[in-house]
Structures are given as structure tokens and as C-alpha cells.
Amino acid sequence: MDLSVVIVNYQTFELTKNTINSIFEYDYPFTYEILVVDNASGDDSLDRLKEYFSDKVTFIASKDNNGFAAGNNQALKIAKGKYVLLLNSDTIVWENTLENIYHYMEKHTDVGACGCRVILENGELDKACKRSFPNVKNSFFRLFHIPTNSKDNDYNLDNLPDDGIYEIDCLTGAFMFIRSDALSKAGLLDETFFMYGEDIDLCYRIKKSGWKIIYYGESRITHLKGASSKKQxxxxxxxxxxxxxxxxxxxxxxxxxxxxxxxxxxxxxxxxxxxxxxxxxxxxx
CATH class of the missing domain: 4.10.860 (DNA Excision Repair, Uvrb; Chain A)
Known part of the structure; x- marks a missing residue:
């Protein structure tokens, strides 16, 4: 298996269905599997997804909702792919995105994880898709909305082109294309994080393990951000x-x-x- 796509569902039947269909819409020069973890939704979304996709998708029913990291880890433990893709249930994958990043990872064996340009529903860039690691200084500027012209303090890397390809510190958990060897060295997602922060932590550990993290801005997904989290x-x-x-x-x-x-x-x-x-x-x- 070349690629394992991991999606966590929580009461988002329509969104999760559309995400999966955006993958099935295209043909790929590699083999892949889709693993969907239902995080104890408590509604009928899991049954409806099973009925809709039949035997095309592997489903894992979690007894408890222990958070986004824990949900992903359930699938990562059984994933068979040379690469794994952590993909949010409220995203739409564009044509050639998976193919382009797969070929890039094949050619650059020192890259542990790769992300793409993430576009919000309003057409703007989701700035979380290319970031520096947070530290005391850049977090202070960001939290209190203080502008800075210093590259060292630019958490969202606004100085770098959105359509470029270059090394960064941190990707968004909405789309993380990860080499399984890098994940084996860095470890799975830290389940101490319930939601938010687990992507930054994983990127930190991947880089600490000696791998590069790349932003591939020539390929895109759409992120309907926050669609699964408006209830709480x-x-x-x-x-x-x-x-x-x-x-x-x-x-x-x-x-x-x-x-x-x-x-x-x-x-x-x-x-x-x-x-x-x-x-x-x-x-x-």
C-alpha cells in the first residue's frame, strides 16, 4: 500500500462524505486506502457512511470521544501505507494534489511530512497551513495582534509566497502527508492534546527526529474550517x-x-x- 488516508468523523456525515468523494473523484498512480474513525458521534453518521461507501472504506467505531489525536491514532496503528495522510473531515481535495505531493515525497527522501496550500471557504488562505513553531515572542505578538516586520517573529510566515515550495516548521492537521518511517521515529500523535496543538507537537517531533517538513503551495485543498466544532x-x-x-x-x-x-x-x-x-x-x- 502506498498511501493510507486517515479521516476522523464526528457528527459530520455530509462533510465527511464529500471529503471522501473528493478523493474518489480522481485516478492515482499509486495504491491507497481510506480509514475513517468515528469519534463516538452519537448520531447516525457512522451508519450512513457505512451504507453509502459500502466496502470502499475501512471504518473504525470509537467507543469514546477521547479527542482528535486519539481518534487519528486508532487508524494510524493499523494503516498499511508507505505514507499516511491526516485529512480533516471538512476538506475538499483538489485534482492532482495527492499525486503531486506523492511524487515530491518520492523524489525527496529526506522529507518527513508535506503540506499543501489550504484555502478557506471564502477563498482566503488558512494561515495555519504554513507556520513557524510558536515561542514566547512570536506567540505574544500573535495573541495580542501586534504587527511585526521581523521574519524571526512571523508565526504565520506571511513573508513567504502562498504558491511556493519550501521548508517550514509546522503544517496544519487538516492536511499532513507523512512518511510512515518518519512517523515511526517521531511517534504517534500525543493524546494529551484533545483538539488543537497536536499537529504542531507532531511537526516538532518529526523535525527533531531529523526530517524536513515542506510546504507545497502549488497544490491545494479547500477547508470548511470549524464545520465540525460549532456545537461546543x-x-x-x-x-x-x-x-x-x-x-x-x-x-x-x-x-x-x-x-x-x-x-x-x-x-x-x-x-x-x-x-x-x-x-x-x-x-x-
């Missing part, structure tokens, strides 16, 4: 800031002064509380 806004806000805390503590706390760590943790907590408070007064969709 307060929970998602909490998990977003919790992921910041986990990532910082795991990768930066030991090398930083106690006072710096205290300021970072306090800042994350204050921002989380503020966002949760403001969310109370927002109108429901």
Missing part, C-alpha cells in the same frame, strides 16, 4: 488555550526561567478566561 464553543475555547499550555510545558518550560514560565502560564489562563467570558455574550449561530 466554550469547550473548544478551553481546549485551544489548554493546548498552548501543554505544548509550552512539554517543549519550552525546562529551558526557560521560572519567572518566564509563570508569566506564560498566567497569560494563557487570563486569555482563556477572557475569551470564555466574552463568548457568553456572543449571539448563537
Amino acid at each position: 464553543k466554550s469547550k473548544l475555547i478551553y481546549e485551544f488555550y489548554r493546548a498552548m499550555y501543554i505544548y509550552y510545558k512539554k517543549h519550552h518550560a525546562e529551558e526557560s526561567l521560572f519567572i518566564v514560565n509563570w508569566i506564560v502560564y498566567l497569560g494563557i489562563a487570563v486569555l482563556c478566561i477572557l475569551k470564555l467570558f466574552l463568548n457568553i455574550f456572543k449571539k448563537k449561530d
Whole structure:
């Protein structure tokens, strides 16, 4: 098997169906399998997907929803591909995207993971598809919306062309085309992260294992961002800031002064509380 495509479904029958169909729409010069993990949806989406795709897709029914990382890991443990693709259930794969990245990975054996240009529904770039690793400085600028002209502090790499091909630090978990050998060395997704942050953490470990991470901006997907997560806004806000805390503590706390760590943790907590408070007064969709 050349490629294993891993998709996590959570109450998104129509979106997941469209994502899978966007893959089936084209022919490929490689073999592939599609593995769908249902993260204890609690609705009829899994049964409907099974009926719709019959024996074309391998389905895994999770008894509990232990998060996005845990859901992906269930499929990664049985994936047969030389490469694995982590693909969100709310994406549409464009023509030639998988083929182009597959050929690029075949030619560049030092590349551990590759991403593509991710386009939002409104046509804008999803800036999460090409990033630097977060650190105290660039996170401060980003969280407080402070503009910076310094390349070292440019978390979203706005200075680099959207249609280019180049090495970066971090991809988005919406589309991560990973060499299985690199995943074996780096390890599976960290299930401490429930949602958010697991993609950054995995990229960090892949690069630390000696592999390159490439942004392939000549190929694209569409990301209907947030479509599977509108039902639990307060929970998602909490998990977003919790992921910041986990990532910082795991990768930066030991090398930083106690006072710096205290300021970072306090800042994350204050921002989380503020966002949760403001969310109370927002109108429901």
C-alpha cells in the first residue's frame, strides 16, 4: 500500500462524505486506502457512511470521544501505507494534489511530512497551513495582534509566497502527508492534546527526529474550517488555550526561567478566561 488516508468523523456525515468523494473523484498512480474513525458521534453518521461507501472504506467505531489525536491514532496503528495522510473531515481535495505531493515525497527522501496550500471557504488562505513553531515572542505578538516586520517573529510566515515550495516548521492537521518511517521515529500523535496543538507537537517531533517538513503551495485543498466544532464553543475555547499550555510545558518550560514560565502560564489562563467570558455574550449561530 502506498498511501493510507486517515479521516476522523464526528457528527459530520455530509462533510465527511464529500471529503471522501473528493478523493474518489480522481485516478492515482499509486495504491491507497481510506480509514475513517468515528469519534463516538452519537448520531447516525457512522451508519450512513457505512451504507453509502459500502466496502470502499475501512471504518473504525470509537467507543469514546477521547479527542482528535486519539481518534487519528486508532487508524494510524493499523494503516498499511508507505505514507499516511491526516485529512480533516471538512476538506475538499483538489485534482492532482495527492499525486503531486506523492511524487515530491518520492523524489525527496529526506522529507518527513508535506503540506499543501489550504484555502478557506471564502477563498482566503488558512494561515495555519504554513507556520513557524510558536515561542514566547512570536506567540505574544500573535495573541495580542501586534504587527511585526521581523521574519524571526512571523508565526504565520506571511513573508513567504502562498504558491511556493519550501521548508517550514509546522503544517496544519487538516492536511499532513507523512512518511510512515518518519512517523515511526517521531511517534504517534500525543493524546494529551484533545483538539488543537497536536499537529504542531507532531511537526516538532518529526523535525527533531531529523526530517524536513515542506510546504507545497502549488497544490491545494479547500477547508470548511470549524464545520465540525460549532456545537461546543466554550469547550473548544478551553481546549485551544489548554493546548498552548501543554505544548509550552512539554517543549519550552525546562529551558526557560521560572519567572518566564509563570508569566506564560498566567497569560494563557487570563486569555482563556477572557475569551470564555466574552463568548457568553456572543449571539448563537
